[in-house]
Amino acid sequence: MSKELIRLRNIRMAFDDEVVLNDLNLYINDKEFLTLLGPSGCGKTTTLRIIGGFTTPVSGDVLFDGVRINDVPPYRRQINTVFQKYALFPHMNVFENVAFGLRMPKVEEQKDENGKVISRRKVKLSEKEIQDRVMEMLETVSLKGFETRKPDALSGGQQQRVAIARALVNRPKVLLLDEPLGALDLKLRKDMQLELKKIQQQVGITFIYVTHDQEEALTMSDTIVVMDKGCIQQIGTPEDIYNEPKNAFVADFIGESNIIDGVMVRDKLVKMYGREFPCLDGGFAENEPVDVVIRPEDIDIVPVDQGQLVGTVTSVTFKGMQYDIIVDFRGFKWLIQTTDHSPVGARIGVKIDPDGFHIMKKSQYSGMFGDYSSYSDEYDELSDAEALDEDEGAEEERREEGYAE
Numbered sequence: 001m002s003k004e005l006i007r008l009r010n011i012r013m014a015f016d017d018e019v020v021l022n023d024l025n026l027y028i029n030d031k032e033f034l035t036l037l038g039p040s041g042c043g044k045t046t047t048l049r050i051i052g053g054f055t056t057p058v059s060g061d062v063l064f065d066g067v068r069i070n071d072v073p074p075y076r077r078q079i080n081t082v083f084q085k086y087a088l089f090p091h092m093n094v095f096e097n098v099a100f101g102l103r104m105p106k107v108e109e110q111k112d113e114n115g116k117v118i119s120r121r122k123v124k125l126s127e128k129e130i131q132d133r134v135m136e137m138l139e140t141v142s143l144k145g146f147e148t149r150k151p152d153a154l155s156g157g158q159q160q161r162v163a164i165a166r167a168l169v170n171r172p173k174v175l176l177l178d179e180p181l182g183a184l185d186l187k188l189r190k191d192m193q194l195e196l197k198k199i200q201q202q203v204g205i206t207f208i209y210v211t212h213d214q215e216e217a218l219t220m221s222d223t224i225v226v227m228d229k230g231c232i233q234q235i236g237t238p239e240d241i242y243n244e245p246k247n248a249f250v251a252d253f254i255g256e257s258n259i260i261d262g263v264m265v266r267d268k269l270v271k272m273y274g275r276e277f278p279c280l281d282g283g284f285a286e287n288e289p290v291d292v293v294i295r296p297e298d299i300d301i302v303p304v305d306q307g308q309l310v311g312t313v314t315s316v317t318f319k320g321m322q323y324d325i326i327v328d329f330r331g332f333k334w335l336i337q338t339t340d341h342s343p344v345g346a347r348i349g350v351k352i353d354p355d356g357f358h359i360m361k362k363s364q365y366s367g368m369f370g371d372y373s374s375y376s377d378e379y380d381e382l383s384d385a386e387a388l389d390e391d392e393g394a395e396e397e398r399r400e401e402g403y404a405e
């Protein structure tokens with residue numbers, strides 16, 4: 001079983017009167033790759049800085065291995081940081097940049113049985129040991145052979161690897177990474193995501209990573225912490241977060257979603273747009289208003305007469321592996337991802353299997369997302385029969401327009 005290494009307990013942080021972190025509780029396991037993910041300004045960097053010791057919370061405890069470290073300065077924590085701007089020493093070559101931290105005398109503490117420091121002494125590593133450790137680290141970040149290059153003769157990705165090697169060479173227990181790939185182009189960023197995960201597994205320490213890029217978080221993390229407005233919205237594995245988002249905010253932020261206002265008829269039956277749809281979720285009250293989340297890839301395009309809903313394609317974008325199609329259901333816009341190509345203007349039927357519906361308790365986020373779906377009472381006011389009539393009428397129209405199979 002994984003061992004807990006860091007715990008944030010009831011952390012509250014405010015700048016002037018603005019509350020930035022609100023009673024944050026989180027534990028991070030040893031050797032875990034944990035990502036803090038959320039929109040700009042949600043408090044990710046502040047959380048990271050509190051763990052690193054660069055910011056002191058207004059209240060709450062930071063525990064490391066069970067010991068409160070609120071008052072321990074950054075350089076005494078076994079935690080290093082890699083920033084987006086990697087600030088290498090321009091006049092030093094790669095070897096010297098990485099060796100820099102090892103050349104600083106290290107303070108070794110002796111403690112008594114109560115953990116009280118009874119003596120401190122400065123220890124310097126031998127040149128041989130520095131040589132071995134730097135070369136081992138350069139090998140880990142795939143930079144062997146670049147020892148004598150100066151930073152300005154390296155690509156952005158290579159410079160970032162030097163920064164990572166420099167942060168790892170003195171063997172911290174935790175590495176904090178604040179959007180470290182933000183300055184790299186897309187292709188390099190994707191390569192570095194895989195590389196970073198490999199490095200983390202190789203060195204076997206905890207990585208705490210900050211990003212607003214959900215794909216980056218899904219690719220690398222063991223655990224993702226989704227944050228918004230200084231609060232944790234959900235903690236889980238990438239699979240949990242993607243497949244079982246806890247609320248409409250998480251569903252919208254991770255991947256793409258259609259979020260529709262619905263009403264639970266009873267367990268396993270949800271009503272939206274005046275129609276009833278079988279689903280797998282239960283545990284709601286009868287007639288309870290809910291958020292219905294449907295992933296774009298869970299929607300099948302079918303012939304109009306087999307569709308649970310019938311709509312008109314308003315835009316088609318080719319995305320390489322699939323098409324992104326926006327379908328208009330009389331004013332309600334949905335995003336569908338499909339390999340089928342339907343032209344703009346086509347009338348199509350859509351079908352969603354019961355496991356494609358994710359039913360969530362109404363949250364403060366309802367109605368925030370106008371992108372692909374919006375709600376009005378108008379459609380609900382139509383009886384099922386009226387709605388069907390309308391769709392059958394649309395089917396005729398479609399045939400007249402020449403889209404018949």
Ligand SMILES: Nc1ncnc2c1ncn2[C@@H]1O[C@H](COP(=O)(O)OP(=O)(O)OP(=O)(O)O)[C@@H](O)[C@H]1O
Nearest residue numbers: 015016020038039040041042043044045046047212
């Ligand atoms: N030193 C500071 N003084 C005043 N306000 C601050 C300070 N540091 C952060 N904040 C505010 O705290 C909030 C959270 O900032 P933080 O940098 O933690 O967010 P973030 O999620 O990391 O955002 P981003 O992805 O944009 O870096 C923001 O509203 C920010 O303006």
